[in-house]
Amino acid sequence: MSTKSWNRTALVPVLGLALALGATACLDPDAAGNLVPATVDEDPSLPRIEVNGTALHAEAFGNPGAPMIMVLHGGPGGDYRSLLPYRALAGDGYYVVYWDHRGAGLSRRHPASSYSLVQYLEDLRQVIERFSSSNGQPIVFLGHSWGAMYATWFIDEHGDYAGRVAGAVLSEPGAFTSAGLRDYLDRLLPPWGLTSEELNDVLWADQFMSPSSQARADLVQAIRVLPGSPKEHNDPDNPPPFWRMGAVINTRLLEMALDRGFDWTAHLGSFPHKVLFLRGELNENMPLAHQQELASHYALSEVITVMGAGHEAIWEKQDQFLAHIRAYLAEIGVAPMRDAGGAR
Amino acid sequence: MTRLALLVSVTLVLGAATSARAQELNLATTSTARPSIVEVRTGVEHAFLGEVGYRHVLDLGHQQLFVGGDVSLPWAKVDLDDYRVRATVGLPFGWQHWKLAGWLSPTLRGTVNAVGEMTAIGADLRLTGGYYARGWFVVAEAGFDWVAATKVTFSYAYRNQVYSAARDGWYRTPGGTTYAGLHGGVSFSSFDLVLRAGNARTTALEQQTMPFYLTVGVNVTL
Numbered sequence: 001m002s003t004k005s006w007n008r009t010a011l012v013p014v015l016g017l018a019l020a021l022g023a024t025a026c027l028d029p030d031a032a033g034n035l036v037p038a039t040v041d042e043d044p045s046l047p048r049i050e051v052n053g054t055a056l057h058a059e060a061f062g063n064p065g066a067p068m069i070m071v072l073h074g075g076p077g078g079d080y081r082s083l084l085p086y087r088a089l090a091g092d093g094y095y096v097v098y099w100d101h102r103g104a105g106l107s108r109r110h111p112a113s114s115y116s117l118v119q120y121l122e123d124l125r126q127v128i129e130r131f132s133s134s135n136g137q138p139i140v141f142l143g144h145s146w147g148a149m150y151a152t153w154f155i156d157e158h159g160d161y162a163g164r165v166a167g168a169v170l171s172e173p174g175a176f177t178s179a180g181l182r183d184y185l186d187r188l189l190p191p192w193g194l195t196s197e198e199l200n201d202v203l204w205a206d207q208f209m210s211p212s213s214q215a216r217a218d219l220v221q222a223i224r225v226l227p228g229s230p231k232e233h234n235d236p237d238n239p240p241p242f243w244r245m246g247a248v249i250n251t252r253l254l255e256m257a258l259d260r261g262f263d264w265t266a267h268l269g270s271f272p273h274k275v276l277f278l279r280g281e282l283n284e285n286m287p288l289a290h291q292q293e294l295a296s297h298y299a300l301s302e303v304i305t306v307m308g309a310g311h312e313a314i315w316e317k318q319d320q321f322l323a324h325i326r327a328y329l330a331e332i333g334v335a336p337m338r339d340a341g342g343a344r
Numbered sequence: 345m346t347r348l349a350l351l352v353s354v355t356l357v358l359g360a361a362t363s364a365r366a367q368e369l370n371l372a373t374t375s376t377a378r379p380s381i382v383e384v385r386t387g388v389e390h391a392f393l394g395e396v397g398y399r400h401v402l403d404l405g406h407q408q409l410f411v412g413g414d415v416s417l418p419w420a421k422v423d424l425d426d427y428r429v430r431a432t433v434g435l436p437f438g439w440q441h442w443k444l445a446g447w448l449s450p451t452l453r454g455t456v457n458a459v460g461e462m463t464a465i466g467a468d469l470r471l472t473g474g475y476y477a478r479g480w481f482v483v484a485e486a487g488f489d490w491v492a493a494t495k496v497t498f499s500y501a502y503r504n505q506v507y508s509a510a511r512d513g514w515y516r517t518p519g520g521t522t523y524a525g526l527h528g529g530v531s532f533s534s535f536d537l538v539l540r541a542g543n544a545r546t547t548a549l550e551q552q553t554m555p556f557y558l559t560v561g562v563n564v565t566l
Contacts, residue, residue: 037509210546242505
């Protein structure tokens with residue numbers, strides 16, 4: 001064997017060993033907790049409930065017998081992390097319920113083909129039942145953005161839910177009909193100009209991480225979400241935190257809603273309680289007239305503008321939001337229960 | 345000198361931007377007698393990008409071998425943090441006007457975005473096959489732009505706002521792009537004008553953010 005041929009023969013196992021070592025030394029992008037936080041299926045220490053065939057990241061604060069504040073996060077596909085300051089309402093004497101919607105936040109992930117609108121709406125009803133201590137326990141929704149739309153969807157479908165839904169605080173809902181959603185998305189997307197660094201970054205990132213698993217898809221979604229939308233005028237120095245985006249449910253839910261069409265306004269006129277709309281002054285995508293038009297579908301409503309903030313006013317102006325919510329709860333007669341309670 | 349001036353002019357005309365993987369050569373006109381080819385591309389491929397490349401034609405007896413490299417930058421906003429650098433070797437074979445070719449391009453990429461800093465290594469394997477005449481050519485192409493590993497260093501924003509325990513490091517086989525399309529062009533004097541278009545998906549065949557590519561370019565034989 002000549003020196004040259006020996007060298008070639010030796011090169012193969014050396015290269016193979018180097019590749020094997022490289023492969024094992026590298027991290028697995030789909031392993032729990034590497035790129036994005038673990039879900040309830042991957043981290044048993046997370047608070048969770050099981051309803052309607054799924055596992056949801058969920059927790060509640062306050063006296064379980066007190067009037068329920070059902071908090072609904074944005075997205076679709078977001079999570080409730082930035083809404084946690086509103087657990088202050090538990091200290092007032094309310095039972096404040098948080099959960100990450102199906103396929104979102106730290107809740108269980110499912111294949112895109114498994115999601116349906118009927119199932120998604122039923123989740124909310126079952127979460128209400130899961131946390132209810134009696135059939136007469138009053139419920140008030142506190143929904144932000146997509147969560148405000150979700151609350152409206154529920155009200156349009158279930159009315160006041162046998163007298164239990166006593167009101168709703170809706171922070172910047174986008175639309176109540178598929179036509180309205182298309183208009184809203186036209187205003188929202190793309191959030192950046194064609195020559196912007198943000199658009200550059202989002203498009204270029206496809207070459208580094210493909211959304212071929214839920215974890216990678218959620219990371220790619222974070223690349224899209226983190227820069228924010230200039231037209232929403234959120235405070236760049238005080239961005240709302242989140243745990244993990246649900247990229248698949250975000251895409252799938254919007255696809256289903258737009259493909260099938262929806263109109264969640266048909267029965268809002270018969271909802272017997274006042275609904276409070278809270279909006280940020282600066283959000284160009286949801287000007288006052290837009291929120292007033294949405295509010296007009298309810299028989300009783302009020303739109304309040306919070307000055308000096310955009311779409312994330314609910315995060316940036318928590319004190320003002322809390323003051324408006326407390327005044328609203330007093331106005332609609334949902335009185336707090338004053339005895340102490342803990343998290344459940 | 346005239347040729348160089350012309351090249352500079354063409355570069356400036358195309359200029360603010362340049363793209364594409366520069367394997368779009370007219371194999372009927374390439375020659376070891378004039379082995380140096382400079383390529384300039386612009387268009388949409390993942391992002392709005394520009395590319396400058398060089399190919400050298402080597403003689404393998406009855407066959408040509410192409411070696412070279414190219415540098416690409418997205419140009420929506422010029423940002424040197426985002427780049428792609430590739431070396432390429434290409435081997436065509438065929439008969440008369442019909443030719444097939446295989447192209448292998450080890451690739452290094454970089455980007456900085458809101459989540460963090462990413463560096464990726466991989467290789468693009470492309471097969472092309474088509475008709476090449478002296479004055480024009482039309483070619484089908486399909487490729488697999490595989491990412492072997494991506495190094496992620498998470499940003500302060502991601503750790504602070506999203507996930508403090510995210511793990512920095514090299515992540516194995518995080519994805520890539522499969523693509524298929526057509527390219528073709530006209531050739532005159534020392535130039536090829538090339539148009540390239542096709543569909544791009546992930547390696548698992550999911551849709552990408554930019555589901556197509558469309559580029560124009562010029563090859564200049566020096």
